[in-house]
Amino acid sequence: MFVRLVRNVPYAAGLALDGVTSVLTFTALRTLPVFVVQAVVAANLSIVALVAMVALRVRLDARDWVAIGGVVAGLVLLLLSAAAGPPVAVPAAAGWGLLGEVLALAFVAYLASPRMRRAGVPGVLAGLSFGSAALGARLIGRADSLSAVTTSPATHAIVLAGFVGLLLYAAALQRGTVTVASASSTVGQTVVPAAVGWLLLGDRVRPGFAPVAVLGFLLAVAGAVALARHAQPHTHPTACAQERG
Numbered sequence: 662m663f664v665r666l667v668r669n670v671p672y673a674a675g676l677a678l679d680g681v682t683s684v685l686t687f688t689a690l691r692t693l694p695v696f697v698v699q700a701v702v703a704a705n706l707s708i709v710a711l712v713a714m715v716a717l718r719v720r721l722d723a724r725d726w727v728a729i730g731g732v733v734a735g736l737v738l739l740l741l742s743a744a745a746g747p748p749v750a751v752p753a754a755a756g757w758g759l760l761g762e763v764l765a766l767a768f769v770a771y772l773a774s775p776r777m778r779r780a781g782v783p784g785v786l787a788g789l790s791f792g793s794a795a796l797g798a799r800l801i802g803r804a805d806s807l808s809a810v811t812t813s814p815a816t817h818a819i820v821l822a823g824f825v826g827l828l829l830y831a832a833a834l835q836r837g838t839v840t841v842a843s844a845s846s847t848v849g850q851t852v853v854p855a856a857v858g859w860l861l862l863g864d865r866v867r868p869g870f871a872p873v874a875v876l877g878f879l880l881a882v883a884g885a886v887a888l889a890r891h892a893q894p895h896t897h898p899t900a901c902a903q904e905r906g
Contacts, residue, residue: 663824663827663828666827666831676827683794683823686698686702686795686798687795687798687819689701690795690798690799690802691747691798691799691801691802692745692746692747692802693743693745694743694744694858694859694864694865694866695795695796695799695854695855695857695858695859695862695864696739696743696851696854696855696858696859696864696874696878697739697740697743698795699792699795699850699851699854699855700735700736700739700851700855700877700878700881700882700885701736701739701881702795702850702851703847703850703851703881703882703885704732704735704736704881704884704885706732706843706847706885706888706889707728707729707732707733707884707885707888709888710725710728710729710888711729724887725887725888727884727887728883728884728885728887728888729884729888730884731880731881731883731884731887732880732881732884732885732888734877734880735876735877735878735879735880735881735882735883735884736877736881737877738873738874738876738877738880739874739877739878739881741867741870741873741877742866742867742870742871742873742874742877743866743867743874744865744866744867747802747803748799748800748802748803748858748862748863748864749862749863750803751800751861751862755800755815755861756797756800756801756813756814756815756818757814759793759796759797759800759814759815759818760814760815760817760818760821762793762818763790763793763818763821763822763825764821766786766789766790766793766822766825767790767821767825769786770783770786770825770829774832777832777836778836779836779837779841780833780834780836780837780838780841780842780845781833781837781841781845782845783829783830783832783833783836783842784829784830784833784837784841784842784843784844784845784846784849785845785846785848785849786829786849787825787826787827787829787830787832787833787842787845787846787849787850788826788845788846788847788848788849788850788851789849789850789853790822790823790825790826790829791822791823791826791846791849791850792849792850792851792853792854793818793822793826793854794818794819794822794823794826795850795854796854796857796858796862797815797816797818797819797822798815798819799858799862799864800813800815800862801813801815801816801819830842830846833845833846839889840889840890841889843889844886844889847882847885847886847889848882848886851878851882852882855878
């Protein structure tokens with residue numbers, strides 16, 4: 662599957678852009694909590710909706726505008742409430758634990774792949790893989806040298822999780838609509854990683870801002886899920902007219 666994917670020029674170009682995005686995301690995770698960064702990543706669906714409106718003349722209804730407003734409001738609340746800083750010191754075994762979790766996830770996905778008839782399950786698993794990569798980036802946020810980064814088991818977990826997530830997301834797209842794949846992946850890569858970052862990596866908010874952070878996270882993620890239908894390819898009105906002609 663991977664060979665077929667990279668031979669597709671548009672897909673390969675998109676994959677290259679995703680690579681640049683991943684580098685920027687992992688840089689942000691060195692100083693920002695997981696719940697903030699993952700919510701921002703999920704919020705890209707609001708940009709997709711706006712681009713579709715401008716470039717493809719897709720009409721946004723009232724529900725879309727409410728969802729976009731929720732995403733923007735949620736991100737503002739998250740940025741106001743987040744306490745920046747590197748993760749707390751964790752045992753060295755945490756990196757190995759994350760690598761083991763990614764390996765287990767890949768093994769389960771491999772065994773279950775023949776039974777995945779719909780997009781939801783591989784979409785969620787893809788999101789969990791991408792979320793695991795984000796946790797790995799957060800874990801190496803305390804690394805102070807290139808050698809420490811390259812030898813960390815968390816780095817290997819990032820690479821493997823990204824690869825597994827890529828294949829699972831492609832499998833989700835093959836088994837269902839882009840809407841279902843995007844929505845399920847968004848949930849998988851935000852909710853669980855945010856909880857792990859909060860409970861184990863010391864991700865915190867400013868004193869007294871916990872309710873604000875929770876509200877912001879829920880608004881951003883719910884809005885992103887509601888906008889997942891705009892990840893579906895749209896047909897330009899001009900192209901439709903040409904086809905009818």
